[in-house]
Amino acid sequence: MKEPILKMLGISKSFSTVEVLHNVDFTLNIGEIHGLVGQNGAGKSTLMKILNGVEVKDSGNIIIFGKEEEYNNPIQAREKGISMIFQEFSLVSSLTVSQNIFLTRESHNFLRLLKDKESEKNTIKILKELDVENINPNEYVENLGTGPQQIVEIAKALSHEPKILIMDEPTASLSSHEIESLFIVINKLKKRGISIIFVSHYLREIFEICDRVTVLRDGNKVFEEKILNTNLKEVIAKMTGKEQDLQVSKRKRQIDRSKPPLLEINNLVVGDIVKGISFKVWHGEIFGIAGLLGSGRSEIINSIYGVYKKKKGEIIIDEKRTSINSPNDAIRAGIAIVPEDRREHGLILDFSIKDNILFSVIKKILSFIFINDKKASKITNDSINKLNIKASGFWQVVKFLSGGNQQKVVVAKSLVTDSKILLLDDPSIGIDIQAKSEIMNIINDFVESGNGVIFVSSEFDELVSFCDRILVLKKGEVDSIVDCGIEANMSEEILLEKIQ
Amino acid sequence: MKDSNLKSNRFKVSDYVVYISFFGIFALFSIILYDGGFLTGQNLLNITRQTAMISVMAIGTTFVLSAGEIDLSIGSIVALSALITAISLRMDLNIWIAVLAGLSTGAFIGFVNGIIITKLRVPSFLITLGMMTIVAGLARWITNLEAVPVINDTFNYIFGNGKVFGIPILLLWTVIFLVFGQIFLKKTSFGRSVLSTGGNKIASLFTGINVDKIKIAVFIISGVSASFAAILYTGRLEGARYTLGQADLLLVIAAVIIGGTRLSGGKGTCVGSVVGSLIMGMIANGLVLMNLNIALQMVFRGLIIIIAVSFSLRERKRL
Ligand SMILES: Nc1ncnc2c1ncn2[C@@H]1O[C@H](COP(=O)(O)OP(=O)(O)OP(=O)(O)O)[C@@H](O)[C@H]1O
Ligand SMILES: [Mg+2]
Numbered sequence: 001m002k003e004p005i006l007k008m009l010g011i012s013k014s015f016s017t018v019e020v021l022h023n024v025d026f027t028l029n030i031g032e033i034h035g036l037v038g039q040n041g042a043g044k045s046t047l048m049k050i051l052n053g054v055e056v057k058d059s060g061n062i063i064i065f066g067k068e069e070e071y072n073n074p075i076q077a078r079e080k081g082i083s084m085i086f087q088e089f090s091l092v093s094s095l096t097v098s099q100n101i102f103l104t105r106e107s108h109n110f111l112r113l114l115k116d117k118e119s120e121k122n123t124i125k126i127l128k129e130l131d132v133e134n135i136n137p138n139e140y141v142e143n144l145g146t147g148p149q150q151i152v153e154i155a156k157a158l159s160h161e162p163k164i165l166i167m168d169e170p171t172a173s174l175s176s177h178e179i180e181s182l183f184i185v186i187n188k189l190k191k192r193g194i195s196i197i198f199v200s201h202y203l204r205e206i207f208e209i210c211d212r213v214t215v216l217r218d219g220n221k222v223f224e225e226k227i228l229n230t231n232l233k234e235v236i237a238k239m240t241g242k243e244q245d246l247q248v249s250k251r252k253r254q255i256d257r258s259k260p261p262l263l264e265i266n267n268l269v270v271g272d273i274v275k276g277i278s279f280k281v282w283h284g285e286i287f288g289i290a291g292l293l294g295s296g297r298s299e300i301i302n303s304i305y306g307v308y309k310k311k312k313g314e315i316i317i318d319e320k321r322t323s324i325n326s327p328n329d330a331i332r333a334g335i336a337i338v339p340e341d342r343r344e345h346g347l348i349l350d351f352s353i354k355d356n357i358l359f360s361v362i363k364k365i366l367s368f369i370f371i372n373d374k375k376a377s378k379i380t381n382d383s384i385n386k387l388n389i390k391a392s393g394f395w396q397v398v399k400f401l402s403g404g405n406q407q408k409v410v411v412a413k414s415l416v417t418d419s420k421i422l423l424l425d426d427p428s429i430g431i432d433i434q435a436k437s438e439i440m441n442i443i444n445d446f447v448e449s450g451n452g453v454i455f456v457s458s459e460f461d462e463l464v465s466f467c468d469r470i471l472v473l474k475k476g477e478v479d480s481i482v483d484c485g486i487e488a489n490m491s492e493e494i495l496l497e498k499i500q
Numbered sequence: 501m502k503d504s505n506l507k508s509n510r511f512k513v514s515d516y517v518v519y520i521s522f523f524g525i526f527a528l529f530s531i532i533l534y535d536g537g538f539l540t541g542q543n544l545l546n547i548t549r550q551t552a553m554i555s556v557m558a559i560g561t562t563f564v565l566s567a568g569e570i571d572l573s574i575g576s577i578v579a580l581s582a583l584i585t586a587i588s589l590r591m592d593l594n595i596w597i598a599v600l601a602g603l604s605t606g607a608f609i610g611f612v613n614g615i616i617i618t619k620l621r622v623p624s625f626l627i628t629l630g631m632m633t634i635v636a637g638l639a640r641w642i643t644n645l646e647a648v649p650v651i652n653d654t655f656n657y658i659f660g661n662g663k664v665f666g667i668p669i670l671l672l673w674t675v676i677f678l679v680f681g682q683i684f685l686k687k688t689s690f691g692r693s694v695l696s697t698g699g700n701k702i703a704s705l706f707t708g709i710n711v712d713k714i715k716i717a718v719f720i721i722s723g724v725s726a727s728f729a730a731i732l733y734t735g736r737l738e739g740a741r742y743t744l745g746q747a748d749l750l751l752v753i754a755a756v757i758i759g760g761t762r763l764s765g766g767k768g769t770c771v772g773s774v775v776g777s778l779i780m781g782m783i784a785n786g787l788v789l790m791n792l793n794i795a796l797q798m799v800f801r802g803l804i805i806i807i808a809v810s811f812s813l814r815e816r817k818r819l
Contacts, residue, residue, distance in 0.1 A: 307706070331708040345706050348699035350766045359696065359707040362689050369688045413707070 003066055005030045005195050006051075006164060011060035013046055015400070018392060020046055021219045023060070028164065033186060033196045035206035035227070038216035039239055039432040040404030041390030044199050047216070048166045051197075052084040053077035064164075081163030085153050085170055093142035098123035100141055101156045126155045129188070131181050147174050147293045154182070158189075165189065168199045169403065172429050175293050175458045176496065183209055201404070201432050203232055215239055240434055250465055251444055252486045255285050260319050262452040263421055268313030270299045275476040276312075281421070281452040286443070288463040288484065289456045290499055291473030297456045298340055300473075301423045304454070305337045306330045317421070336360070336419035338411055338427040346410035349399035353391060353409055354380040356398055360413045383412035386442070388435055404430045411439055420451045426458060440466060460499075461492040472498050518759050518772045521808055522779055529786040536789045543785065545668055549736070551781030552670035553578075553729040553745075557752045558759070558773040559681040560725025563718045565756055566685065568698035568765025569617070569624040571719060573609060574726040574752065576635035578745025581605040581730035583639055586648035586740035595655050602734075603727045609635060610723025614716030624719075639742040649739040660735025670732060674774065677725070681770035694718060698765025751780045754805045757813065779808065 006028040013021040021043045028034050036044050049055040051062065053074045062069050064080050071077055074084070091100050102119040123137040132155075135148050144152065150173055157165060167186075171179045186196060186209060200206055206213055207227060215223035215238040223238040237243050261280040268277045274296040281287040291297040302308045304315060306324040315322050315333075322333045330337075339345035347356055358365065358376045365375040380394040387408045391401055398406055407430050414422060422443070428436045447453050457463050463470055464484060472479040472495070479498065484490045529538045537543055557574055564571045585602035589595070613631055617624045650656060662669035685691035696704045697714045705711050726745070734740045757763060758779060759772030783804050787797045 305706075326710075327706055328708050328710055337706065339706055344700075345702050348696055348703050348766065350699050351696070355692065355696070358692065359689075359704075359709060366689055369690065371687060371689055371692060 002030055004028055005065060007061075007063040008047070008051065009061045009063065011047065011050060011062075012058045013043075013050060013055065014058055019219065021050075021057075024216070024219070024221045026214060026221065027224075028195050028197060029212075030195055031190055031193050032211040033190055033198055033209055035210035035213040036197055036199045036216070037201070037203065037206060037213060037235065037239060039390075040408070040430075040435060041402040042216040042239075043219040044216055045168055045402060048084060048168055048197065048199065051077070051164075052082055052166060054084075078160055078162070082166065083157040083160045083162035083164070084166040084168065085150075085157050086168055091141045091149060091152060091156070094140065096138050096140055097135060097144075097152050097155075098137035100152060101126070101159050105159075122159070123155070126159055127151075129158070130155060130185050145293050147178055150174055151178070151182075154185075162194065164195050164197070166197045166199075169201065169430055170198070171200060171202060171205060173426070173458070176460060177292070179205070201430065201436075203235060203433065206235070207232065217241055236433065239432070250486050251448075253284060253448065253468060255282050255468060257282050259283065261316075262318060263454075264316040265300075265304065266314045266316070268300065268303065269311040270296070270303045270308050270313075271311065273476050274299050274303070277473075277476075277478055279471055279478070279481065281454060283450045283452060284447050285469070286447055286453045286455055286467045288467030288470035289454065289473055290460060290463050290470050290495055292499060293458070295473045296476040297473055298425055299476075301337070301425050301454065301456055302339075304330070305335060305423055331417070331419070334418075334420040335423060336414040336417040336421070337423040338414045338425060340425040342407050342410045342429070346413070347398050347406060350397060352395045352397055353384065353389070353401075354394040356409055357383060357413050357416060360417045379416055383409075383416060386438075387412050387415075388438065404432055404435065407431050408435060408439075415442060415446075422446065422451065422453045424453060424455045424457075426456060428457070428459075428462065460495045464490050464492050464495055470495065474499070515760060517811065518775050518779070521758065521811065522775050522782075525779055525782055525786075529782060529789075533786060533789050538786060538789055543789075545671070547778065547781045547785045548671045548674065549668045550785065551777045552674045553732050554748060554751050554755060554780055555674045555774045555777040556677050556725050556729045556732065557748060558755045558777045559677050559770050560722040561752050561756045562681065562759070562761050562768045562770050562773045563685065563694055564624075564722045565753075565761045565763060566698050566765060566768030567694045567715055567718045568701065569715060569718060570628065570753075570763075571610075571613065571624065571722040572628040572749060573613065573631040573635055574722060574729075575745040575747075575749040576632045576639060577606045577609055577723055577726035578730040578733065578748065579639035579740075579742050580609075580635050580642070581727035582734045582740035582744045583642055583648060583742065585731055585734050586650050587643070589650050589652050589655060590648060595652065595658070598655070599659075599731055602731050603724055606723035606725070606727030606730070607720050608723070610719040610721070611716065613723070614719035617719070618712040618715050636742075643742070645742060647739055647741040650734055651738075656735050656738050658735065659731050660738065670736065673728075673732060677728070678770055678774050685768060685770055690714075690717070695766055695768060698762075698767075700766070750805070752777075754809055755780050758808050763813075780805075 004027045008024065008026040011021055011024045012019065024047060026047065038044050046055060050057045053071050053076055056072045069080055071080065098119040101123050120137045127135055130151065132151055135151060141149060141152060150170065154170065171182065174182060189196060198210055210227050212226050213230065213235060214221060215235060217239060262283045263281040266278050268274055277300060289297045289300060299308055303310050306326045306329050315324055317333055324330050324333060343349065354376055357380050361379055365372045377394055384391060384394060389405050389408045391405060398409055411427055428439065431439065443453060455463065455467055467484045469481055470484050471481045482490060561571065561574065581602040584605050585598050588598035588601045609631065613628055616622065616627050658669065664672060685694065693709045693714050696709060697711050701711055730744065733744050755776035756773045759769060759776030761768040761773060783801060787800055792800065
C-alpha cells in the first residue's frame with residue numbers, strides 16, 4: 001500500500017461559539033475516488049473548504065505527500081495541487097466561458113494585451129476532454145443554464161491540473177445524461193492518477209463510482225470503509241445514527257378524474273421554447289414534468305407562476321379562467337413555488353430564516369400594519385422542526401446555513417403558504433435522503449387533502465416514485481402523458497427511453 | 501476570517517461601529533476643544549439643531565438605500581420645496597397649506613423618479629442625477645435667483661426657532677421623524693418589504709412582493725423627507741433660497757452609510773443614520789470652533805468622511 005496522498009488529522013473548526021467539526025480525520029489515497037457523505041449540516045463542505053484554504057482550521061494537521069502543509073487561501077492550496085468545485089458556483093456571470101476558465105491566467109502578447117484566442121483554444125481542448133460539445137467558449141456564462149455552468153466550473157478546476165480534485169455535490173443539477181459523461185470524465189481523471197473527493201447526497205452515485213467512503217455525522221467522522229465492504233443500508237445508518245428505512249413507498253391514491261380538474265393549462269406558449277402545451281392537474285394529484293435541460297420545463301413552471309410572459313395560453317383554476325401576470329397574481333390564485341435557483345430566486349441570503357419565511361405568511365402575522373414577531377417566530381420554529389433545518393435558531397442568517405439547509409428554507413417558504421397548487425422545480429437539490437423523504441411525506445399529505453402539485457425534476461427515479469402522471473416534454477412540446485400510478489408499470493428506464 | 505464569523509448573529513461589533521465612532525469623535529473634540537466651547541450645553545444643543553435637516557433627509561435616504569436604490573436629487577428638492585413653501589407663505593396662504601405645498605413638491609418629484617426608474621428600468625443613479633439638475637434649474641428659475649423671506653412668525657416658530665420645555669423644536673422634529681422612521685422600517689410589513697427588495701429583488705418578486713410599488717414608495721418617502729428638511733431650513737433661516745441643500749447630498753449619504761445602512765441594499769437603520777448625521781454635525785461644529793478657514797474646513801470634512809466611511813464599510817465587508 002502506497003503512502004496516502006493526503007492526510008487530514010484531528011481537524012476542528014468552530015464558527016465563533018459553535019463547533020462544526022470535532023477532531024476529524026480524513027485520508028485520501030493516490031488515484032482513488034473517495035466519497036464523503038453526511039446529512040445536511042454535517043460539516044462536509046466546511047471540511048472541504050478547509051482543505052481548499054477557503055476556511056482556516058482551528059486545529060489539526062494537513063499532510064500532503066507526507067509533508068505537513070500550512071496554508072490559508074485557495075491560491076496556496078492550488079500550488080499544493082488542490083482544486084475545488086464549489087457547491088455554490090464561483091463563476092463570473094458577465095464573462096465568457098473561456099474568460100472564466102482562464103481568469104487571471106490569460107496569456108498575453110508582448111504588449112501585455114490579452115490573447116483571447118489562445119484561451120479559447122485551450123478551453124475547447126479541456127471541454128473536449130470532458131466530451132462536451134454543446135458549450136461555446138465565447139458564450140457568456142449568464143446565458144448558460146445551471147447544467148452547463150456546472151460543466152464550466154469543472155473545466156475551470158481541471159485547467160489547473162490538480163493532483164487532488166474536490167467536488168462538492170457536482171451532480172446536483174445535472175441531467176442523467178450529463179452525470180454519465182461526468183462519471184466517464186471522473187474515471188479518466190482517476191486513470192491519470194488524480195485523486196478525487198466526491199461529496200454527494202445521491203448514495204447510488206457513491207456506490208457506483210467511489211472506491212471508499214467516509215461518513216460525517218454532526219461534525220464527527222463516524223465511518224470509513226472500502227465501498228466493496230459496505231452497503232447502502234449501513235451507510236445510511238451511519239449517517240443518521242439510526243437503523244431505519246428511508247424508502248418513500250409510493251402511496252396508493254384514488255384520483256377522481258370525472259370531477260373538474262384543479263388546474264387546466266391550455267395551449268401555453270412561452271417565447272419560442274414552449275410551443276403550445278396543454279394539460280390538466282386534478283385535485284389530489286402529483287403531476288410530473290420530465291424533460292431534458294432546455295426542454296422548456298422550467299419555463300412552463302415560471303410562466304404559470306407569472307414570472308415569464310406567456311405569449312399565448314390560458315390558465316383555468318377550479319373552472320375559473322385566471323389571468324396571472326405576476327407572482328403576486330399567482331399567489332392570490334393560490335399557487336406557491338419552490339424555484340429552481342435557491343440563491344437567486346428563493347432566498348434573501350442576508351436575512352434570517354424567519355425573515356425569509358415571513359413574507360409567505362404575511363397576512364397571517366400582521367396586526368394592522370405591524371408584523372407580529374411572536375407569531376412569525378412560532379411559524380418559523382414549526383418549519384425548522386418539521387423540516388429538520390439545522391440552525392442555531394430562527395434568527396440565523398441564511399447565508400451561514402449549509403447548502404441543503406438553505407434549500408430546506410426555500411421549501412419551508414412554499415409549504416407555510418395556504419396554497420392549493422404547489423409548483424416544485426427540482427425541490428430536493430442538495431437535500432439529504434432523510435430530509436428528502438420527510439419532504440416527500442409532507443407533500444404526499446398535501447395532495448391527499450385535495451391539493452395539486454406540479455413536480456419538475458432532473459432525477460427520473462424521483463419522478464417515477466412520486467408522481468401520479470408524468471408529462472414527457474420534448475423540445476417544448478408534449479410527447480406523451482404517461483400514467484405512473486401504483487398499478488402502472490412505469491420505471492425510470494422506460495421514462496429515460498421516452499425522453500431521449 | 502477566523503473570528504469575524506458571528507456569534508449568535510445578534511451581536512456584531514460591526515453593527516456598533518457608528519456608536520463607537522460617535523463617542524470617539526465626541527471624546528476627541530471634547531479634549532482638543534476643551535477650552536474652545538465644544539462641551540457646553542448650548543453648543544451641544546446647537547449641534548442637534550444644525551443637523552436636524554441632515555437627520556431628516558438621512559431617514560428618508562435610509563429607506564432608499566435599504567431598497568437598493570439611491571436618490572441624488574434630494575439636495576435640489578430641498579431648494580425647490582423651500583422656495584415653494586416660502587412663496588406660498590408670501591401669498592398669505594394658511595401655514596399648513598404652505599407646508600402641504602412644500603411636501604407635495606417632494607412627493608411629486610419622488611413619484612416621478614420612482615415611475616421612471618421602475619417602468620423604464622433605468623438605474624436610479626442616472627435618473628436621479630438628471631432629476632437633480634432639472635429640479636435645481638427649476639429652483640433657480642422660479643424666483644429668478646431671488647431669496648424669499650418668510651415673515652410669518654408662527655411658521656418660523658413651529659419649524660425653526662421654537663422651543664418646547666426648553667428643547668429646541670428642531671430636535672423634537674428629528675426625534676418624531678426618527679421614531680416613525682425606525683418603527684416603519686423595522687416593524688411593519690412595508691419596511692420589511694423594503695429591506696427584502698434591497699436584499700434580493702428577484703427572490704422578493706417570487707415571494708409576492710410588489711417590487712415596483714416598493715421602489716416608487718421609497719422615492720416618495722425620500723422626496724417628502726427632503727421637503728420636510730426644506731421646511732425646517734425655511735423656518736430656521738426665516739426664508740428660502742435656491743442654494744439651500746446644495747451641499748447636503750454628500751453629508752446625508754455619508755451619514756447613512758456610517759450609520760450602518762448598506763449601500764447595496766438589504767440592511768438599514770434609521771437610528772444609525774441619525775447618529776451618523778450627528779457625527780457629521782459634530783465634525784462641522786468642531787471644525788468651526790477650531791477657527792479653521794472655510795477652505796481647510798472643507799478639506800478636513802472630506803478627509804474625515806472618507807476615513808469614517810471606509811472604517812464602517814471595511815468592518816462589514818469581512819462578514
Ligand atoms: N460561515 C459560517 N458561519 C456560521 N456557521 C456556518 C458557516 N458555514 C457553515 N456553518 C455551519 O456549519 C455547519 C456545517 O456546514 P456545512 O456547509 O459544512 O454542511 P454540509 O455537510 O456541507 O451540509 P450540506 O449537505 O447541506 O451541504 C452548518 O450547521 C452550518 O450552519
Ligand atoms: Mg455542503
